[in-house]
Amino acid sequence: MIVNLQNLQFMLAQDTFDIAIIGGGIIGTAHAYEAARRGLKVAVFERHPRPVGATVRNFGMIWPIGQAATTFERAMRSRATWLILAREANFWAKPCGSLHLAYHNDELDVMNEFIQTTRSVGYQVEIWSPEKTVAKSKTVNPIGLKGAMWSATEVNIDPREATEKLQQYLRQVWNVTFFYQTAIVHVDYPYLSGGAKTWKANHIIVCSGADFETLYPQIYAEQPITKCKLQMLRTVPQENNVQLGPNLAAGLTLQHYASFAHCKSLVRLKTRFARDMAEYNKWGIHVLLSQTHSGELTIGDSHEYGLSVNPFDRADINTLILNYLQRFAKIQNPSIQETWHGVYAKLQNGATSLVLHPTNGVTIVNGVGGAGMTLSFGLADEVAEIIGMDKPSVNLV
Numbered sequence: 273m274i275v276n277l278q279n280l281q282f283m284l285a286q287d288t289f290d291i292a293i294i295g296g297g298i299i300g301t302a303h304a305y306e307a308a309r310r311g312l313k314v315a316v317f318e319r320h321p322r323p324v325g326a327t328v329r330n331f332g333m334i335w336p337i338g339q340a341a342t343t344f345e346r347a348m349r350s351r352a353t354w355l356i357l358a359r360e361a362n363f364w365a366k367p368c369g370s371l372h373l374a375y376h377n378d379e380l381d382v383m384n385e386f387i388q389t390t391r392s393v394g395y396q397v398e399i400w401s402p403e404k405t406v407a408k409s410k411t412v413n414p415i416g417l418k419g420a421m422w423s424a425t426e427v428n429i430d431p432r433e434a435t436e437k438l439q440q441y442l443r444q445v446w447n448v449t450f451f452y453q454t455a456i457v458h459v460d461y462p463y464l465s466g467g468a469k470t471w472k473a474n475h476i477i478v479c480s481g482a483d484f485e486t487l488y489p490q491i492y493a494e495q496p497i498t499k500c501k502l503q504m505l506r507t508v509p510q511e512n513n514v515q516l517g518p519n520l521a522a523g524l525t526l527q528h529y530a531s532f533a534h535c536k537s538l539v540r541l542k543t544r545f546a547r548d549m550a551e552y553n554k555w556g557i558h559v560l561l562s563q564t565h566s567g568e569l570t571i572g573d574s575h576e577y578g579l580s581v582n583p584f585d586r587a588d589i590n591t592l593i594l595n596y597l598q599r600f601a602k603i604q605n606p607s608i609q610e611t612w613h614g615v616y617a618k619l620q621n622g623a624t625s626l627v628l629h630p631t632n633g634v635t636i637v638n639g640v641g642g643a644g645m646t647l648s649f650g651l652a653d654e655v656a657e658i659i660g661m662d663k664p665s666v667n668l669v
């Protein structure tokens with residue numbers, strides 16, 4: 273980089289940071305928190321006036337039950353941090369747990385096998401009778417219900433509210449500087465620049481989500497990474513304060529998450545779905561249901577993979593999602609008030625995160641796929657150790 277007079281502005285103290293983070297989604301935000309609580313001077317650079325990526329488009333489910341044994345502990349550390357931050361930053365978080373509902377014997381078989389084979393991991397799971405299940409959530413469809421797997425560890429937040437309040441809290445309490453409407457287009461360590469401005473940092477962390485094109489495109493081109501598009505729906509608030517209780521899932525979800533992938537009984541279930549629900553498999557659909565603090569129900573989702581993301585949402589995918597939902601949930605007011613899609617970066621080799629050091633002083637953190645909310649704080653804490661940030665000056669309690 274040529275350092276001319278204009279570029280010398282980075283020498284001003286306000287343009288120099290210990291840690292500069294590119295990307296204001298949850299991965300960038302979690303790294304900002306982990307760096308700030310270690311006493312570092314932190315800046316976050318976000319392209320948009322506020323985050324509008326995967327981080328505000330998801331369910332807001334902190335979902336340890338979906339994590340394989342290898343990342344369950346990371347998810348549980350994140351969960352603990354989410355609950356602390358909800359109190360400190362004053363956003364809604366509900367430790368509601370989850371129910372995986374079984375309407376076929378092969379679904380119950382997978383749940384039983386999962387419990388038997390993972391006793392040492394720490395999942396807080398048990399099989400419930402249909403009666404106990406329906407007593408927990410009046411929304412569960414009792415017709416044909418054979419039982420359910422209760423998991424105690426899931427937490428709901430509203431990602432739109434939580435992201436805004438988290439960033440406000442980081443600004444006010446931890447003095448993190450947020451540069452919104454600031455796309456970083458060039459990194460030449462220790463400098464980063466966007467528009468006509470340049471900043472300097474001791475360490476630069478790139479958390480740019482599904483944007484593989486702007487920074488380090490050559491690095492991304494060498495990685496087994498792609499994009500995944502998901503379609504989502506949200507109902508109007510349910511009347512009379514009707515509470516969903518736990519998040520709900522059903523058979524299709526068992527073939528989606530890594531936690532169940534080792535179960536031998538999955539083969540029979542997958543064979544049935546391949547035969548009877550080919551359209552669901554084609555669009556990568558499994559169906560989850562959660563509720564916001566305002567009483568709306570969030571419903572999703574589909575999974576379409578590829579670097580070229582179709583900008584147009586398919587009505588038939590939404591219909592498939594709603595049809596499957598009806599099998600396991602009785603929704604009081606199913607009027608849909610919003611539909612949208614989100615896109616995340618997905619590793620194709622089964623890994624749950626990508627942490628790279630393209631040059632001295634620069635770290636890329638990405639590839640958290642469909643579990644970024646669940647893994648964010650645990651991962652950021654580990655990355656902080658990897659890149660040699662000191663232990664936190666303030667400990668989590």
Ligand SMILES: Cc1cc2nc3c(=O)[nH]c(=O)nc-3n(C[C@H](O)[C@H](O)[C@H](O)COP(=O)(O)OP(=O)(O)OC[C@H]3O[C@@H](n4cnc5c(N)ncnc54)[C@H](O)[C@@H]3O)c2cc1C
Binds near residue numbers: 324482502504638
């Ligand atoms: C529909 C949907 C449902 C999901 N549900 C869940 C769930 O319930 N639970 C869960 O754990 N996970 C869920 N996920 C996954 C989770 O949302 C993602 O893993 C997570 O949000 C990824 O965070 P991120 O910070 O990497 O990416 P993003 O949220 O996309 O943030 C990246 C940010 O970087 C900014 N940026 C990029 N390049 C630059 C640049 N050069 N300069 C400045 N800014 C830049 C972008 O504007 C963006 O704001 C879901 C995802 C989707 C799409």
